[in-house]
Amino acid sequence: MTSEGEDPRVRIQQLEQRLARQRRVLEEAENIAERATRDLYERIQELERIRVQLSEAKEQAERASQAKSAFLANMSHEIRTPLTAIIGLAYLTMRRAEDPRIRKNLSVIHESGNHLLGLVSDILDLSKLEADKIMLDDVDLAIDGVLERVSTMTAARAQSQGLEMAFSVAPEVPRQLRGDTVRLSQVLLNYVSNAIKFTERGEVTVRVDLESQDADSVLLRFSVTDTGIGVAPEHLGRLFRPFEQIDNSDTRVHGGSGLGLAICRRLAERMGGAVGATSEVGRGSTFWFTARLHLSLRTAEFSPRQELEGRRVLVVDDNPTARTVISGLLSPFPVTVETAASGAEAVAHVVAAHQAGQPFHVLLLDWRMPELDGIATARRVRELVPHSSCPAVLLITAHGREEAIGAAAEAGIEVVISKPVTESSLVDSLVRAVSGREHPAGQPARDPARSAGVDDFTDALRGRRVLVVDDVPMNLEILRGLLEVAGCSVETADSGMEAVERVRRGGFDVVLMDIQMPVMDGVSATQEIKRTPGCERLPVIAITANVLEQDHQRYRASGIDDVLCKPVEPSMLYATVARHTPGVRRDPGTDPVAPAEPAVTLAPLFDVENALGFLGGNRELLVRTARMFIASNEHDVEPTLALLTAADLKTAARRFHRLKGSSAMLGCRRLTELSALLERELKAPEAKAPSAERLREFSAVMGQTMAVLRKHVEAAGT
Amino acid sequence: MKGIIFILLEKVVIEAHGEGVWDALLEKSGASGTYTSLGSYRDEELLGLVAAASEATGRPQGEILTWFGRKAMPLLRERYPDFFTRHQQTIPFILTLNEIIHPEVRKLYPGAEAPDFGFRRSGPNELELEYRSKKKMCALAEGLIHGAADVFGEKAVIEQPRCMHRGDESCLMVCRFESAAS
Numbered sequence: 001m002t003s004e005g006e007d008p009r010v011r012i013q014q015l016e017q018r019l020a021r022q023r024r025v026l027e028e029a030e031n032i033a034e035r036a037t038r039d040l041y042e043r044i045q046e047l048e049r050i051r052v053q054l055s056e057a058k059e060q061a062e063r064a065s066q067a068k069s070a071f072l073a074n075m076s077h078e079i080r081t082p083l084t085a086i087i088g089l090a091y092l093t094m095r096r097a098e099d100p101r102i103r104k105n106l107s108v109i110h111e112s113g114n115h116l117l118g119l120v121s122d123i124l125d126l127s128k129l130e131a132d133k134i135m136l137d138d139v140d141l142a143i144d145g146v147l148e149r150v151s152t153m154t155a156a157r158a159q160s161q162g163l164e165m166a167f168s169v170a171p172e173v174p175r176q177l178r179g180d181t182v183r184l185s186q187v188l189l190n191y192v193s194n195a196i197k198f199t200e201r202g203e204v205t206v207r208v209d210l211e212s213q214d215a216d217s218v219l220l221r222f223s224v225t226d227t228g229i230g231v232a233p234e235h236l237g238r239l240f241r242p243f244e245q246i247d248n249s250d251t252r253v254h255g256g257s258g259l260g261l262a263i264c265r266r267l268a269e270r271m272g273g274a275v276g277a278t279s280e281v282g283r284g285s286t287f288w289f290t291a292r293l294h295l296s297l298r299t300a301e302f303s304p305r306q307e308l309e310g311r312r313v314l315v316v317d318d319n320p321t322a323r324t325v326i327s328g329l330l331s332p333f334p335v336t337v338e339t340a341a342s343g344a345e346a347v348a349h350v351v352a353a354h355q356a357g358q359p360f361h362v363l364l365l366d367w368r369m370p371e372l373d374g375i376a377t378a379r380r381v382r383e384l385v386p387h388s389s390c391p392a393v394l395l396i397t398a399h400g401r402e403e404a405i406g407a408a409a410e411a412g413i414e415v416v417i418s419k420p421v422t423e424s425s426l427v428d429s430l431v432r433a434v435s436g437r438e439h440p441a442g443q444p445a446r447d448p449a450r451s452a453g454v455d456d457f458t459d460a461l462r463g464r465r466v467l468v469v470d471d472v473p474m475n476l477e478i479l480r481g482l483l484e485v486a487g488c489s490v491e492t493a494d495s496g497m498e499a500v501e502r503v504r505r506g507g508f509d510v511v512l513m514d515i516q517m518p519v520m521d522g523v524s525a526t527q528e529i530k531r532t533p534g535c536e537r538l539p540v541i542a543i544t545a546n547v548l549e550q551d552h553q554r555y556r557a558s559g560i561d562d563v564l565c566k567p568v569e570p571s572m573l574y575a576t577v578a579r580h581t582p583g584v585r586r587d588p589g590t591d592p593v594a595p596a597e598p599a600v601t602l603a604p605l606f607d608v609e610n611a612l613g614f615l616g617g618n619r620e621l622l623v624r625t626a627r628m629f630i631a632s633n634e635h636d637v638e639p640t641l642a643l644l645t646a647a648d649l650k651t652a653a654r655r656f657h658r659l660k661g662s663s664a665m666l667g668c669r670r671l672t673e674l675s676a677l678l679e680r681e682l683k684a685p686e687a688k689a690p691s692a693e694r695l696r697e698f699s700a701v702m703g704q705t706m707a708v709l710r711k712h713v714e715a716a717g718t
Numbered sequence: 719m720k721g722i723i724f725i726l727l728e729k730v731v732i733e734a735h736g737e738g739v740w741d742a743l744l745e746k747s748g749a750s751g752t753y754t755s756l757g758s759y760r761d762e763e764l765l766g767l768v769a770a771a772s773e774a775t776g777r778p779q780g781e782i783l784t785w786f787g788r789k790a791m792p793l794l795r796e797r798y799p800d801f802f803t804r805h806q807q808t809i810p811f812i813l814t815l816n817e818i819i820h821p822e823v824r825k826l827y828p829g830a831e832a833p834d835f836g837f838r839r840s841g842p843n844e845l846e847l848e849y850r851s852k853k854k855m856c857a858l859a860e861g862l863i864h865g866a867a868d869v870f871g872e873k874a875v876i877e878q879p880r881c882m883h884r885g886d887e888s889c890l891m892v893c894r895f896e897s898a899a900s
Binding site for chain 1: 751753
């Protein structure tokens, strides 16, 4: 071995060797570095080529995806149009068919059509959500309204399966919010429908809770709990993924595209929330979602608080959940709530309260209870407690409303509430019961859409004058059929041009407008209508096979008041028309009907239901009022007509104004409308005495009205 | 054999015995001594250097390789700390060899012939490691395991019931790790 301390020459030689070695290392390292650099350069070039290819592929994919979206939208349009015919005609024919087998077949066609429509909508929704093409509305919405909507659309099915349904909103949840009503309802509806679908017996509960709140928004948690078959934990996560259902046999039994929950998840996420579920096989499931909603700047216009202040309410139901829910619904209001689990317990409570000098004001009775049912309980209470401190009775029924109304009326119970009970239906009824009348003036009419059966809309729609505009005769026929069944009087126009002309001549409460028409399309026609003096507020509802949100927004921006998608589901059609034509009283200032047009021939002479609406459902009161009306008008017609011939138009106008008011209270709508028309004509700037023809018409309507009322009074007297 | 091994060897030898000893080993084995970490060199050069050291010290070649592996591991930690910092113990570190460390080595040094090991956890602190390579450098692997134990403050006890040098098909190393403090 070499030692470092040796001869310096040896040492130098050693160092020179090391130096030479290091030089070689350096040279080799440089070569390697250069090769590596070249390598690197080539790879970068390669990467760049790949990047360009990828970005081209990406653009291509995006173009393809857009084409796919457009194709889907078009296809859905194409599919919806024939579906309109299938669903609509099946429905109409079904209503008229005599043979039960044919009715059954048609009902299958109708249902299958609806099912197919659901699939088309789901696929379109999902593809739009995936393409991020869904725009959310940010408009005023009431949580109660959303629940009503969902309850309306699911109550019938729940009832037919004998399921209890309960809706509750935590008291701290702000009632006036902003958000997308349709999408919110869509998600909730999906959950509730699923819950009903997978629950054979028991109950479905919908809860809304406040998750968190900041300065201008709230995060709400909607949960739907059922007592159904449940889902194994390992399957829960999969449920919210598209195209995955628990297994194929389930699909066959329960139907559905398997897209519903995936759509729900994406919608909830779009609304700033999330989804989830917990479940126990055989015990039931809870599906929940959260959504962020903005606080509305608008404060509630009406508070039933004063009406209810200090009232004492007894809730009677054998189902503990139902008791809890109803008590919960009342908790935001200044009422004292007590509960009883049976009719007998309720009777004991009422008697004790009466004896203690603290009588109950309202009895909320479940109809079907073991032993003493709701109606028997009400009878017992009436027997035991003097009339002066007898509580008002509200009957709650999960069964057929008509059946309940009949049975209740016999027992002298005026107010019947259908399950599921929602806050607004409960409070409406309570206020009506304690004050003996409907909500104070200024309140919007109750949304007739809450009643599920199509026949329930008849009252809301009877006598509505509807102009239906469509260039396809078959569509006109279907809409005419649907609306006439509901008691509307329908005229049709087959072009935008004709629609504008007819509207200018007046006589309509609402226009149903197809969008795609030759020459003048629905949007231009609507703009033309809204420019016409006196027609600015005439509601125009678009009926379109176009389902794209952006287009709907464009329609609304052009002045269209609402949009219905083809094929139009009858109950949606009725609810929408009813919503846009509330009340029967016509305010001359806002009446869309042009003044010169007599258009009163179709309103009913005497609409009992309508009158009862004004009179708190009190039939006795109706008879008394009718008597008074007959008495005060019996000898009034001639003098009024005399005033007209004497050209004392002002006094005559006042008479017609009074007549308009009193006849409206009685539901004598034809007379109301005619009086309003006469009043308007007489108050016009250059008024002259009405034509002889108009006066004859008035005499006739007046005479007919009096006759009908007399008949009603006589019938009640016997 | 990749240049990095030669560079590590050079460093370890110079650190322990001085530059003169490295010069002598190069001279004796006839190796070039011009090593860069990215270059590749014949396996025989490494084995020649080991043989020269064995001759000079009178110790078996296996012992020299084990010694080198143990000394090399702390240097590897300095160079590539990321592979080490995510572990607290030797076994989890060794278990990342096949999936993480050697694939990365192959990316960094194209052409590197890093071996794959077979692993079997035979106890909470025990790992069986099967080595199979034409290079037959189980002694180097053993040294590297010892070095890794040193890095993690542990002590490795390694038995080798099977060895390719004894005619077996593969080498089996049974490694038990204990805390160095005990």
